[in-house]
Amino acid sequence: MILVRKIYSLLLLLITLIVLGIVLWNVNNAPRTDDAYIYADTINVVPEINGKIIELPIENNQLVKKGDLLYRIDPQLYQADLNYNLAKQKTLEEQIKLMQRSISSQEKNAEAIHAQVESAKVQFLQSLDSYNRKLPLVKKGYVSKEEINQALTKKNSDEAIYKALQLQAKQAILAIDGIDALEAQRNEVIAQIEKAKFNLQYTEVRAPFDGIVTSLKTTVGQYTSPSQAIMTLIDTKQWFVIANFRETDLKGLHKGSPAQVFVMSDTNKSFSGVVDSISYGVAPTDEGIIIGGLPSVSRSINWVHVSQRFPVKIRIADPDPDLFRIGASSVVIIHRDK
Structure with missing residues (x-):
């Protein structure tokens, strides 16, 4: 009887050791965590423009x-804005055409006007010089009043012609400046048209x-x-699981490591996946404060060291659309390389 009890005890001890060995092997070769949740990429849909839905x-x-x-x-508002700017562009185009014809006509006469200005200038200077020379001679009786009046009339006439031709030359320059301003307005309206078109697309x-x-x-x-x-x-093309593993479990894990995932809403199903990435940083919970160049570390009577956890992102191969929801709890097992 005693022998049978010893045999049972030995068998129980052997089974316990075998189970313990299996557990340790799984822990070392396939770390597991239930600190995991389902994740998918999302976007917030925000309007680009104001308006009523x-x-x-x-x-x-x-x-x-x-x-x-x-x-x-x-x-409606953006269509009206587009129509207004299109009409404004058409008006400016017509104004530019009229201005261009005016400038073209003036440019043809530009050389002749320039020559006339130079000729009138010479004629005016001659008349002015003749008048200035005769004016002192009136008092001496060498020049009659009639002659000085004729010289003054000639000077004034030549001066008027000279100034009139100068005015024509300035008008040609102003016309050219005017078309530059119209073209600048047209470019501004074209930009407004493009903006109105974009706004219409955003509706x-x-x-x-x-x-x-x-x-x-x-x-x-x-x-x-x-x-x-x-x-x-929510982007449903690809689902992920974010699993927080202890830093002591990260050895041997890398991008592409195979993973097995269980969703808590139905643990009878398992899903295959691979490691997509492993986080390279988390915020420390007990970070020191630097005072006067030296770190100040708070004292603690708790000598139990808790391993930091790092997020591991796992890409799911064939997710079930009825089970996968953002934030849902899950269990993850990752198989290390042998």
Whole structure:
């Protein structure tokens, strides 16, 4: 009887050692954690323009395909702005054409006007010189009053012709400056037209990828602005699990390491995945404070060292759309390289 008890005790001890060995082998070769959650990339859908929503064909938690209409903003104001600037551009184009014809006509006469100005200048200077020479001779009786009056009249006439031709030359220059100003206005209007076209495009917002609508916060008739998110769109093309592993478990783990994932809502199913990335930093919870160039470390009577945990991002190969939700709890096992 005693012998049988000893045999049972030995068998029990042997089984315990075998189980302990299996557990240790699994811990060393396949670290496991239940500190994990499901994750997917998301975007906040924020309007690019102000306006009233006139169409909202989607519902909260609805699956949408890339290119599906999410919402439409009333385009009337932006269409009117586009029409106004198009009409303004047309008016400026006609004004520029008229100005160009005027300038072309003036440019043809520019050389002749320049020659006339120079000729009138010479004629005026001669008349002025003749008048100035005769003026002192009047008192001496060498020149009659009639002659001095004729010289004055000739000087004034030549001066008037000279100034008139100078004015024509200045008008040609002003005309050229005027067309530059019109062209600058036209370029500004063209920029406004492009902006109006973009605004019209922004009145329709479509899904940039296949996803699920969540956090829908508005309805038809709501006035929106670029500072307000209307909804969140979850990218369902790829799902991940973020698993927080102890730093002592990271040895042998790298990008591409195979992983097995269990979702807490249905632990009967397992999903395959691979390590996508391993975090290179987390904020320390007991960081020291540097005072006077030396670190000040707080004293603690707790001598138990708790290993830091680092997030490991795991890409899921074939997720179940009915089980995978952002933030859902999961269990992860990663297999180390042998």
